[in-house]
Amino acid sequence: MLLHPPGGLVQGDRIDIDIEAVDAASVLVTTPSAGKFYRTPATGTHQRVGLHAGPNSRLEWLPQEAILFDGANVALSLDVDLSADSRVIVWDSVVLGRPAIEERLMQGHLDTRLDVRLEARPIFSERTRVPGLADSCLQDAGWGLGGAIAMGTLIAYRPEDFVAQDIEALRQLAVSGDGRYTVTLVDQLLVVRALGQSSRFVRETLALAWQALRPRVMGKPAVAPRIWAT
Amino acid sequence: MGDGQPGLALQRLLQLASPSLPVGAFAYSEGLETAVADGQITHVDAVADWLRGAFTYSVVPGDLAITQRLHTAWRAASIDDVTTWSARLLAMRETAERRAQERHLGHALANLLCAMDMTEAADWRLGRAHAPAVTFAALWALAATRWQIAVTDSLSAMAWAWLENQVLAAVKLVPLGQTAGQRLLFELAGDIPAGVARATALSDDQLGGSLPGLAMASAGHETLYSRLYRS
Numbered sequence: 001m002l003l004h005p006p007g008g009l010v011q012g013d014r015i016d017i018d019i020e021a022v023d024a025a026s027v028l029v030t031t032p033s034a035g036k037f038y039r040t041p042a043t044g045t046h047q048r049v050g051l052h053a054g055p056n057s058r059l060e061w062l063p064q065e066a067i068l069f070d071g072a073n074v075a076l077s078l079d080v081d082l083s084a085d086s087r088v089i090v091w092d093s094v095v096l097g098r099p100a101i102e103e104r105l106m107q108g109h110l111d112t113r114l115d116v117r118l119e120a121r122p123i124f125s126e127r128t129r130v131p132g133l134a135d136s137c138l139q140d141a142g143w144g145l146g147g148a149i150a151m152g153t154l155i156a157y158r159p160e161d162f163v164a165q166d167i168e169a170l171r172q173l174a175v176s177g178d179g180r181y182t183v184t185l186v187d188q189l190l191v192v193r194a195l196g197q198s199s200r201f202v203r204e205t206l207a208l209a210w211q212a213l214r215p216r217v218m219g220k221p222a223v224a225p226r227i228w229a230t
Numbered sequence: 231m232g233d234g235q236p237g238l239a240l241q242r243l244l245q246l247a248s249p250s251l252p253v254g255a256f257a258y259s260e261g262l263e264t265a266v267a268d269g270q271i272t273h274v275d276a277v278a279d280w281l282r283g284a285f286t287y288s289v290v291p292g293d294l295a296i297t298q299r300l301h302t303a304w305r306a307a308s309i310d311d312v313t314t315w316s317a318r319l320l321a322m323r324e325t326a327e328r329r330a331q332e333r334h335l336g337h338a339l340a341n342l343l344c345a346m347d348m349t350e351a352a353d354w355r356l357g358r359a360h361a362p363a364v365t366f367a368a369l370w371a372l373a374a375t376r377w378q379i380a381v382t383d384s385l386s387a388m389a390w391a392w393l394e395n396q397v398l399a400a401v402k403l404v405p406l407g408q409t410a411g412q413r414l415l416f417e418l419a420g421d422i423p424a425g426v427a428r429a430t431a432l433s434d435d436q437l438g439g440s441l442p443g444l445a446m447a448s449a450g451h452e453t454l455y456s457r458l459y460r461s
Binding site: 113115116121122123124125126127128129138141142143144145146148151171180181182183184185186187191193195 | 276
Protein backbone atom coordinates (compact mmCIF):
# COMPACT_ATOMS: atom_id res chain seq x y z
CA MET A 1 0.00 0.00 0.00
CA LEU A 2 1.20 3.42 -0.91
CA LEU A 3 0.58 6.29 1.51
CA HIS A 4 0.95 9.96 0.73
CA PRO A 5 0.15 11.54 4.11
CA PRO A 6 -0.74 15.05 2.89
CA GLY A 7 -3.39 13.39 0.75
CA GLY A 8 -3.31 16.01 -1.96
CA LEU A 9 -1.08 17.88 -4.35
CA VAL A 10 -0.90 21.66 -4.53
CA GLN A 11 0.67 24.10 -6.90
CA GLY A 12 4.13 23.19 -8.08
CA ASP A 13 4.10 19.77 -6.42
CA ARG A 14 5.68 16.94 -8.24
CA ILE A 15 5.47 13.33 -7.23
CA ASP A 16 7.48 10.51 -8.74
CA ILE A 17 6.73 6.90 -8.00
CA ASP A 18 8.77 4.01 -9.31
CA ILE A 19 7.84 0.43 -8.66
CA GLU A 20 9.86 -2.47 -9.88
CA ALA A 21 8.90 -6.11 -9.62
CA VAL A 22 12.20 -7.93 -10.00
CA ASP A 23 12.70 -11.56 -11.02
CA ALA A 24 9.67 -13.67 -10.18
CA ALA A 25 8.35 -11.20 -7.59
CA SER A 26 4.62 -10.66 -7.03
CA VAL A 27 3.30 -7.30 -5.97
CA LEU A 28 -0.08 -5.59 -5.69
CA VAL A 29 0.07 -1.88 -5.01
CA THR A 30 -2.90 0.28 -4.13
CA THR A 31 -3.66 3.50 -2.27
CA PRO A 32 -5.94 4.02 0.74
CA SER A 33 -7.81 6.99 -0.70
CA ALA A 34 -8.29 9.07 -3.80
CA GLY A 35 -5.44 11.36 -4.82
CA LYS A 36 -6.55 14.97 -4.70
CA PHE A 37 -5.30 17.69 -6.99
CA TYR A 38 -6.18 21.17 -5.78
CA ARG A 39 -6.66 24.39 -7.70
CA THR A 40 -3.39 25.57 -9.20
CA PRO A 41 -3.63 29.07 -10.67
CA ALA A 42 0.01 29.37 -11.73
CA THR A 43 2.21 26.35 -12.19
CA GLY A 44 0.68 22.91 -12.45
CA THR A 45 1.16 19.69 -10.57
CA HIS A 46 2.79 16.57 -11.93
CA GLN A 47 2.54 12.96 -11.04
CA ARG A 48 4.74 10.43 -12.76
CA VAL A 49 4.47 6.72 -12.14
CA GLY A 50 6.90 4.20 -13.58
CA LEU A 51 6.12 0.51 -13.32
CA HIS A 52 8.68 -2.11 -14.27
CA ALA A 53 7.59 -5.72 -14.51
CA GLY A 54 10.77 -7.79 -14.58
CA PRO A 55 11.18 -11.31 -15.94
CA ASN A 56 8.54 -13.73 -14.68
CA SER A 57 7.09 -11.13 -12.29
CA ARG A 58 3.49 -10.32 -11.38
CA LEU A 59 2.60 -6.69 -10.95
CA GLU A 60 -0.75 -5.12 -10.13
CA TRP A 61 -1.11 -1.34 -9.87
CA LEU A 62 -4.61 -0.51 -8.67
CA PRO A 63 -4.62 2.98 -7.18
CA GLN A 64 -7.79 4.81 -6.22
CA GLU A 65 -8.86 7.60 -8.52
CA ALA A 66 -7.27 11.00 -8.96
CA ILE A 67 -9.71 13.81 -8.24
CA LEU A 68 -9.15 17.14 -9.93
CA PHE A 69 -10.64 20.13 -8.16
CA ASP A 70 -11.92 22.89 -10.40
CA GLY A 71 -8.96 24.99 -11.50
CA ALA A 72 -6.41 22.20 -11.18
CA ASN A 73 -3.71 21.98 -13.86
CA VAL A 74 -2.45 18.45 -13.77
CA ALA A 75 -0.07 16.32 -15.79
CA LEU A 76 -0.24 12.61 -15.05
CA SER A 77 2.04 10.11 -16.65
CA LEU A 78 2.10 6.38 -16.27
CA ASP A 79 4.88 4.35 -17.89
CA VAL A 80 4.63 0.60 -17.86
CA ASP A 81 7.58 -1.57 -18.89
CA LEU A 82 6.72 -5.20 -19.47
CA SER A 83 9.00 -8.20 -19.75
CA ALA A 84 7.76 -10.76 -22.26
CA ASP A 85 6.97 -13.29 -19.52
CA SER A 86 5.54 -10.88 -16.93
CA ARG A 87 1.90 -10.70 -15.82
CA VAL A 88 0.42 -7.30 -15.28
CA ILE A 89 -2.88 -5.59 -14.48
CA VAL A 90 -2.87 -1.83 -14.22
CA TRP A 91 -5.63 0.70 -13.94
CA ASP A 92 -5.81 4.42 -13.86
CA SER A 93 -8.82 6.65 -13.30
CA VAL A 94 -9.61 10.31 -13.00
CA VAL A 95 -12.57 12.30 -11.71
CA LEU A 96 -13.01 15.81 -13.07
CA GLY A 97 -14.35 18.11 -10.38
CA ARG A 98 -16.08 17.11 -7.15
CA PRO A 99 -19.42 15.57 -8.06
CA ALA A 100 -20.65 15.68 -4.43
CA ILE A 101 -20.85 19.45 -4.65
CA GLU A 102 -21.75 19.40 -8.36
CA GLU A 103 -18.43 20.94 -9.23
CA ARG A 104 -17.00 20.37 -12.71
CA LEU A 105 -13.63 21.21 -14.19
CA MET A 106 -14.49 24.66 -15.56
CA GLN A 107 -10.99 26.11 -15.36
CA GLY A 108 -7.75 24.19 -15.51
CA HIS A 109 -6.53 21.31 -17.59
CA LEU A 110 -5.69 17.64 -17.45
CA ASP A 111 -2.95 16.05 -19.57
CA THR A 112 -2.77 12.33 -18.89
CA ARG A 113 -0.51 9.78 -20.59
CA LEU A 114 -0.28 6.02 -20.49
CA ASP A 115 2.68 4.46 -22.28
CA VAL A 116 3.30 0.73 -22.34
CA ARG A 117 6.43 -0.92 -23.65
CA LEU A 118 7.00 -4.63 -24.14
CA GLU A 119 10.69 -5.54 -23.98
CA ALA A 120 11.42 -1.83 -24.58
CA ARG A 121 9.23 -1.59 -27.73
CA PRO A 122 6.24 0.77 -27.53
CA ILE A 123 2.99 -1.19 -27.81
CA PHE A 124 0.47 1.28 -26.44
CA SER A 125 0.55 5.03 -26.14
CA GLU A 126 -2.45 7.03 -25.09
CA ARG A 127 -2.48 10.71 -24.25
CA THR A 128 -5.68 12.49 -23.37
CA ARG A 129 -5.88 16.22 -22.89
CA VAL A 130 -8.96 17.56 -21.18
CA PRO A 131 -9.31 21.34 -21.10
CA GLY A 132 -11.65 23.04 -18.63
CA LEU A 133 -15.19 23.64 -19.85
CA ALA A 134 -14.48 27.36 -20.08
CA ASP A 135 -11.93 26.63 -22.84
CA SER A 136 -13.41 23.74 -24.79
CA CYS A 137 -16.54 21.64 -25.21
CA LEU A 138 -14.43 18.44 -25.16
CA GLN A 139 -15.85 17.26 -21.82
CA ASP A 140 -19.40 17.34 -23.15
CA ALA A 141 -18.83 16.37 -26.80
CA GLY A 142 -19.58 12.82 -27.94
CA TRP A 143 -16.08 12.56 -29.44
CA GLY A 144 -14.60 13.69 -26.12
CA LEU A 145 -15.98 12.58 -22.77
CA GLY A 146 -19.67 12.70 -23.74
CA GLY A 147 -20.59 14.51 -20.53
CA ALA A 148 -18.84 11.97 -18.31
CA ILE A 149 -17.18 13.26 -15.16
CA ALA A 150 -15.05 10.17 -14.58
CA MET A 151 -12.85 8.16 -16.89
CA GLY A 152 -10.72 5.11 -16.39
CA THR A 153 -8.56 2.66 -18.30
CA LEU A 154 -7.46 -0.83 -17.33
CA ILE A 155 -4.76 -2.74 -19.19
CA ALA A 156 -3.75 -6.34 -18.77
CA TYR A 157 -0.88 -8.37 -20.15
CA ARG A 158 0.09 -12.03 -19.90
CA PRO A 159 2.62 -14.03 -21.91
CA GLU A 160 -0.06 -16.28 -23.46
CA ASP A 161 -2.16 -14.36 -25.99
CA PHE A 162 -5.62 -13.41 -24.83
CA VAL A 163 -8.37 -15.28 -26.63
CA ALA A 164 -11.97 -14.53 -27.63
CA GLN A 165 -13.37 -15.96 -24.36
CA ASP A 166 -11.31 -13.51 -22.31
CA ILE A 167 -12.66 -10.58 -24.28
CA GLU A 168 -16.20 -11.96 -24.16
CA ALA A 169 -16.00 -12.36 -20.35
CA LEU A 170 -15.04 -8.70 -20.04
CA ARG A 171 -17.89 -7.60 -22.31
CA GLN A 172 -20.38 -9.27 -19.96
CA LEU A 173 -19.51 -7.42 -16.73
CA ALA A 174 -22.53 -6.82 -14.51
CA VAL A 175 -22.00 -3.08 -14.27
CA SER A 176 -24.90 -0.92 -13.23
CA GLY A 177 -25.26 2.82 -13.22
CA ASP A 178 -24.80 5.62 -15.64
CA GLY A 179 -21.87 5.16 -17.97
CA ARG A 180 -20.41 2.96 -20.66
CA TYR A 181 -17.33 0.87 -21.18
CA THR A 182 -15.58 -0.90 -24.04
CA VAL A 183 -13.06 -3.70 -24.42
CA THR A 184 -10.44 -4.14 -27.10
CA LEU A 185 -7.26 -6.10 -27.69
CA VAL A 186 -4.32 -4.24 -29.20
CA ASP A 187 -1.70 -6.77 -30.12
CA GLN A 188 -1.14 -8.57 -26.79
CA LEU A 189 -2.60 -5.93 -24.52
CA LEU A 190 -6.19 -6.02 -23.26
CA VAL A 191 -7.66 -2.57 -22.81
CA VAL A 192 -10.86 -1.71 -20.93
CA ARG A 193 -12.08 1.88 -21.06
CA ALA A 194 -14.85 3.35 -18.96
CA LEU A 195 -16.61 6.70 -18.96
CA GLY A 196 -19.08 7.44 -16.18
CA GLN A 197 -21.60 10.02 -15.06
CA SER A 198 -20.40 9.07 -11.59
CA SER A 199 -17.03 8.07 -10.20
CA ARG A 200 -18.73 4.95 -8.84
CA PHE A 201 -19.49 3.64 -12.33
CA VAL A 202 -15.86 3.79 -13.35
CA ARG A 203 -14.61 2.36 -10.05
CA GLU A 204 -17.04 -0.57 -10.27
CA THR A 205 -16.30 -1.28 -13.91
CA LEU A 206 -12.56 -1.41 -13.31
CA ALA A 207 -13.00 -3.52 -10.17
CA LEU A 208 -15.25 -6.01 -11.98
CA ALA A 209 -12.84 -6.17 -14.92
CA TRP A 210 -10.00 -6.85 -12.49
CA GLN A 211 -12.04 -9.60 -10.80
CA ALA A 212 -12.72 -11.25 -14.16
CA LEU A 213 -9.12 -10.92 -15.28
CA ARG A 214 -7.16 -11.83 -12.16
CA PRO A 215 -7.66 -15.60 -12.47
CA ARG A 216 -6.91 -15.36 -16.20
CA VAL A 217 -3.78 -13.26 -15.84
CA MET A 218 -2.39 -14.10 -12.40
CA GLY A 219 -3.91 -17.55 -11.93
CA LYS A 220 -5.35 -16.38 -8.59
CA PRO A 221 -8.85 -15.44 -7.49
CA ALA A 222 -9.55 -11.77 -6.95
CA VAL A 223 -9.82 -10.75 -3.31
CA ALA A 224 -10.44 -7.04 -2.96
CA PRO A 225 -7.82 -5.37 -0.75
CA ARG A 226 -9.52 -4.55 2.56
CA ILE A 227 -8.40 -0.95 2.40
CA TRP A 228 -10.83 -0.29 -0.47
CA ALA A 229 -13.73 -0.93 1.88
CA THR A 230 -12.64 1.65 4.46
CA MET B 231 9.80 9.57 -60.49
CA GLY B 232 10.89 12.54 -58.43
CA ASP B 233 13.07 13.96 -61.17
CA GLY B 234 12.41 17.55 -60.11
CA GLN B 235 10.55 18.66 -63.25
CA PRO B 236 8.62 21.83 -62.32
CA GLY B 237 5.04 21.08 -61.39
CA LEU B 238 5.60 17.36 -61.20
CA ALA B 239 5.56 17.24 -57.38
CA LEU B 240 1.96 18.52 -57.44
CA GLN B 241 0.95 15.77 -59.88
CA ARG B 242 2.52 13.16 -57.62
CA LEU B 243 0.79 14.61 -54.56
CA LEU B 244 -2.62 14.56 -56.28
CA GLN B 245 -2.09 10.92 -57.14
CA LEU B 246 -1.05 10.03 -53.58
CA ALA B 247 -4.03 11.81 -52.02
CA SER B 248 -6.59 10.55 -54.52
CA PRO B 249 -9.43 8.38 -53.18
CA SER B 250 -8.72 6.13 -56.19
CA LEU B 251 -5.33 5.17 -54.67
CA PRO B 252 -5.84 1.41 -54.49
CA VAL B 253 -5.11 0.84 -50.80
CA GLY B 254 -8.70 0.41 -49.61
CA ALA B 255 -9.00 3.45 -47.32
CA PHE B 256 -12.70 3.75 -48.25
CA ALA B 257 -13.43 0.64 -46.16
CA TYR B 258 -12.69 2.36 -42.82
CA SER B 259 -14.96 4.74 -40.92
CA GLU B 260 -12.77 5.02 -37.78
CA GLY B 261 -15.71 4.70 -35.41
CA LEU B 262 -18.04 7.02 -37.34
CA GLU B 263 -20.28 4.07 -38.15
CA THR B 264 -20.72 3.33 -34.43
CA ALA B 265 -21.43 6.98 -33.61
CA VAL B 266 -24.16 7.05 -36.27
CA ALA B 267 -25.60 3.70 -35.12
CA ASP B 268 -25.64 4.90 -31.48
CA GLY B 269 -27.55 8.01 -32.46
CA GLN B 270 -24.69 10.31 -31.49
CA ILE B 271 -24.53 11.63 -35.06
CA THR B 272 -27.85 12.31 -36.75
CA HIS B 273 -27.30 15.37 -38.92
CA VAL B 274 -24.67 17.35 -40.76
CA ASP B 275 -23.80 19.69 -37.87
CA ALA B 276 -23.03 16.72 -35.64
CA VAL B 277 -20.72 15.31 -38.33
CA ALA B 278 -18.90 18.64 -38.54
CA ASP B 279 -18.52 18.77 -34.76
CA TRP B 280 -17.25 15.16 -34.59
CA LEU B 281 -14.70 15.66 -37.37
CA ARG B 282 -13.50 18.99 -35.97
CA GLY B 283 -12.92 17.38 -32.59
CA ALA B 284 -11.09 14.42 -34.13
CA PHE B 285 -8.96 16.68 -36.32
CA THR B 286 -8.03 19.17 -33.61
CA TYR B 287 -7.30 16.78 -30.78
CA SER B 288 -6.16 13.63 -32.55
CA VAL B 289 -5.13 14.03 -36.21
CA VAL B 290 -3.05 17.19 -35.65
CA PRO B 291 -0.96 16.15 -32.61
CA GLY B 292 -0.81 12.50 -33.72
CA ASP B 293 -0.89 11.73 -37.45
CA LEU B 294 0.32 15.05 -38.82
CA ALA B 295 2.99 15.77 -36.22
CA ILE B 296 4.45 12.30 -36.59
CA THR B 297 4.26 12.32 -40.38
CA GLN B 298 6.36 15.47 -40.34
CA ARG B 299 8.99 13.58 -38.32
CA LEU B 300 8.76 10.67 -40.75
CA HIS B 301 9.53 13.10 -43.58
CA THR B 302 12.66 14.26 -41.78
CA ALA B 303 13.72 10.66 -41.15
CA TRP B 304 13.22 9.56 -44.77
CA ARG B 305 15.03 12.63 -46.07
CA ALA B 306 17.99 11.72 -43.86
CA ALA B 307 17.61 8.09 -44.98
CA SER B 308 17.54 7.12 -41.29
CA ILE B 309 15.64 3.85 -41.23
CA ASP B 310 16.05 3.65 -37.44
CA ASP B 311 14.20 6.94 -37.02
CA VAL B 312 11.53 5.92 -39.53
CA THR B 313 10.80 2.69 -37.67
CA THR B 314 10.86 4.44 -34.28
CA TRP B 315 8.32 7.09 -35.32
CA SER B 316 6.20 4.63 -37.23
CA ALA B 317 6.09 2.24 -34.23
CA ARG B 318 5.14 5.17 -32.03
CA LEU B 319 2.22 6.09 -34.29
CA LEU B 320 1.10 2.46 -34.40
CA ALA B 321 1.15 2.35 -30.57
CA MET B 322 -1.22 5.35 -30.59
CA ARG B 323 -3.87 3.38 -32.47
CA GLU B 324 -5.83 2.50 -29.35
CA THR B 325 -8.14 -0.21 -30.64
CA ALA B 326 -7.85 -3.51 -32.48
CA GLU B 327 -9.58 -2.16 -35.59
CA ARG B 328 -7.64 1.11 -35.79
CA ARG B 329 -4.41 -0.82 -35.51
CA ALA B 330 -5.49 -3.35 -38.14
CA GLN B 331 -6.47 -0.45 -40.43
CA GLU B 332 -3.09 1.22 -40.05
CA ARG B 333 -1.25 -2.01 -40.84
CA HIS B 334 -3.51 -2.94 -43.73
CA LEU B 335 -3.19 0.46 -45.41
CA GLY B 336 0.55 0.56 -44.73
CA HIS B 337 1.15 -2.82 -46.34
CA ALA B 338 -1.12 -1.95 -49.28
CA LEU B 339 0.77 1.28 -49.93
CA ALA B 340 4.11 -0.55 -49.61
CA ASN B 341 2.95 -3.04 -52.27
CA LEU B 342 1.80 -0.25 -54.56
CA LEU B 343 5.01 1.77 -54.23
CA CYS B 344 7.05 -1.37 -54.90
CA ALA B 345 5.02 -1.94 -58.05
CA MET B 346 5.88 1.65 -58.99
CA ASP B 347 9.59 0.83 -58.63
CA MET B 348 10.19 2.51 -55.29
CA THR B 349 12.51 -0.17 -53.96
CA GLU B 350 12.75 1.29 -50.45
CA ALA B 351 9.13 0.28 -49.86
CA ALA B 352 9.95 -3.43 -50.21
CA ASP B 353 11.02 -3.97 -46.59
CA TRP B 354 7.63 -2.72 -45.36
CA ARG B 355 5.58 -5.37 -47.13
CA LEU B 356 3.81 -8.06 -45.14
CA GLY B 357 6.31 -10.45 -43.59
CA ARG B 358 9.34 -8.29 -44.41
CA ALA B 359 11.88 -6.75 -42.03
CA HIS B 360 10.04 -3.53 -41.10
CA ALA B 361 6.52 -4.96 -41.32
CA PRO B 362 6.00 -5.01 -37.51
CA ALA B 363 6.28 -1.21 -37.39
CA VAL B 364 4.39 -0.49 -40.61
CA THR B 365 1.99 2.45 -40.80
CA PHE B 366 0.27 4.16 -43.71
CA ALA B 367 1.99 7.38 -42.60
CA ALA B 368 5.48 5.85 -42.91
CA LEU B 369 4.87 4.82 -46.53
CA TRP B 370 3.09 8.07 -47.36
CA ALA B 371 6.09 10.01 -46.07
CA LEU B 372 8.45 7.81 -48.10
CA ALA B 373 6.53 8.50 -51.32
CA ALA B 374 6.16 12.20 -50.58
CA THR B 375 9.84 12.62 -49.79
CA ARG B 376 11.06 10.77 -52.85
CA TRP B 377 8.62 12.65 -55.07
CA GLN B 378 10.03 15.98 -53.84
CA ILE B 379 6.80 17.05 -52.21
CA ALA B 380 7.21 19.81 -49.62
CA VAL B 381 6.42 18.66 -46.11
CA THR B 382 3.59 21.16 -45.47
CA ASP B 383 1.95 20.18 -48.78
CA SER B 384 2.26 16.53 -47.85
CA LEU B 385 0.67 17.10 -44.42
CA SER B 386 -2.12 19.22 -45.94
CA ALA B 387 -2.87 16.50 -48.46
CA MET B 388 -2.82 13.80 -45.79
CA ALA B 389 -5.29 15.81 -43.70
CA TRP B 390 -7.43 16.33 -46.81
CA ALA B 391 -7.40 12.62 -47.66
CA TRP B 392 -8.46 11.77 -44.10
CA LEU B 393 -11.21 14.38 -44.15
CA GLU B 394 -12.51 13.38 -47.56
CA ASN B 395 -12.66 9.74 -46.54
CA GLN B 396 -14.51 10.57 -43.31
CA VAL B 397 -16.98 12.86 -45.10
CA LEU B 398 -17.64 10.19 -47.74
CA ALA B 399 -18.34 7.73 -44.93
CA ALA B 400 -20.72 10.24 -43.32
CA VAL B 401 -22.51 10.80 -46.65
CA LYS B 402 -23.16 7.08 -46.83
CA LEU B 403 -23.94 6.47 -43.14
CA VAL B 404 -25.94 9.43 -41.81
CA PRO B 405 -26.85 9.74 -44.73
CA LEU B 406 -26.13 13.15 -46.22
CA GLY B 407 -26.78 14.40 -49.73
CA GLN B 408 -23.80 14.66 -52.08
CA THR B 409 -24.06 18.46 -52.07
CA ALA B 410 -24.24 18.61 -48.28
CA GLY B 411 -21.12 16.42 -48.24
CA GLN B 412 -19.25 18.78 -50.54
CA ARG B 413 -20.29 21.81 -48.51
CA LEU B 414 -19.06 20.09 -45.36
CA LEU B 415 -15.74 19.20 -46.97
CA PHE B 416 -15.36 22.77 -48.19
CA GLU B 417 -16.05 24.13 -44.72
CA LEU B 418 -13.85 21.73 -42.72
CA ALA B 419 -10.92 21.92 -45.14
CA GLY B 420 -10.68 25.54 -44.05
CA ASP B 421 -9.24 24.29 -40.72
CA ILE B 422 -6.44 22.31 -42.39
CA PRO B 423 -3.80 25.01 -42.97
CA ALA B 424 -3.89 26.14 -39.32
CA GLY B 425 -3.86 22.50 -38.20
CA VAL B 426 -0.78 21.76 -40.28
CA ALA B 427 0.96 24.85 -38.89
CA ARG B 428 0.15 23.73 -35.36
CA ALA B 429 1.34 20.16 -36.02
CA THR B 430 4.70 21.33 -37.33
CA ALA B 431 5.24 23.59 -34.31
CA LEU B 432 4.82 20.84 -31.70
CA SER B 433 7.81 19.61 -29.75
CA ASP B 434 8.39 15.88 -29.25
CA ASP B 435 6.95 15.96 -25.72
CA GLN B 436 3.67 17.46 -26.99
CA LEU B 437 2.84 14.63 -29.37
CA GLY B 438 -0.16 12.37 -29.17
CA GLY B 439 -3.86 12.88 -28.87
CA SER B 440 -6.44 10.34 -27.78
CA LEU B 441 -10.12 11.03 -27.41
CA PRO B 442 -12.16 8.69 -25.21
CA GLY B 443 -15.27 9.17 -27.38
CA LEU B 444 -13.43 8.22 -30.57
CA ALA B 445 -11.61 5.30 -28.96
CA MET B 446 -14.84 3.93 -27.53
CA ALA B 447 -16.72 4.37 -30.81
CA SER B 448 -13.94 2.42 -32.51
CA ALA B 449 -13.86 -0.32 -29.86
CA GLY B 450 -17.68 -0.46 -29.94
CA HIS B 451 -17.50 -1.10 -33.69
CA GLU B 452 -16.08 -4.57 -32.96
CA THR B 453 -19.48 -5.63 -31.60
CA LEU B 454 -21.75 -3.55 -33.82
CA TYR B 455 -24.52 -5.78 -35.13
CA SER B 456 -24.45 -4.72 -38.77
CA ARG B 457 -21.37 -3.21 -40.34
CA LEU B 458 -20.59 -1.63 -43.71
CA TYR B 459 -17.07 -0.58 -42.68
CA ARG B 460 -14.01 -2.34 -41.31
CA SER B 461 -13.44 0.21 -38.54
